[in-house]
Amino acid sequence: MRAGLSLLAATLLAGCATTSVAKNPQDEFFASLSARCGKAYAGRLASDQEADAEMRDKAMVLHIRHCTDxxxxxxxxxDGLAQDGGWDRSRTWIITRTPAGLRLKHDHRHADGKPDAVTLYGGxxxxxxxxxxxxxxxxxxSIAMFERTxxxxxxxNIWSVETTDAGFTYGLDREGRHFRVAFDYARPVTTPPAPWGW
Known part of the structure; x- marks a missing residue:
């Protein structure tokens, strides 16, 4: 009897050892970004369309500024896009968890901190x-806001956010429009001032 119970216990333990729990890719994605919280990285424009012209050759910084669960x-x-020729600090990407998955919103503000007429759009x-x-x-x-304005x-629009061991890429795609900015995790920089209005 005792030998039978020992065999049963060993079989159950072996079964547990070979069973793996599937990981949620969104949890892994969120954790990967959160692990870099507080850090800032240099980047560049990675697309080349006429609509990107004002951003060509501009210095860019991504700051994973604040994280919660x-x-x-x-x-x-x-750099160079503000009205005074200095740093434009108007844009903040906000990624949140929802009951169904993840949400991306774009917070746009003016230099005085007031929200832009087109802000908090995303999907x-x-x-x-x-x-x-x-x-x-x-x-x-967001579609209602775009129609209204x-x-x-x-x-x-379909936005994308990518984070790998090498870096972070943000993208926007729709018919005829393919925008990308890329940031190199091997190029950390001093954390910048707070974005406008924050």
């Missing part, structure tokens, strides 16, 4: 994505 705030700073994930890349098709709230060209 459910929210990551990522300001995106661009939610519609699939699990991967541990390194998540995509965010435009949501209904004469930007209906953006009604089919």
């Amino acid at each position: 459910d929210r990551i705030e990522i300001p995106f700073h661009i 939610d994930t519609v699939d699990a994505g991967t541990a390194t890349r998540q995509t965010f098709p435009v949501d209904a709230e 004469g930007r209906s060209v953006s009604n089919s």
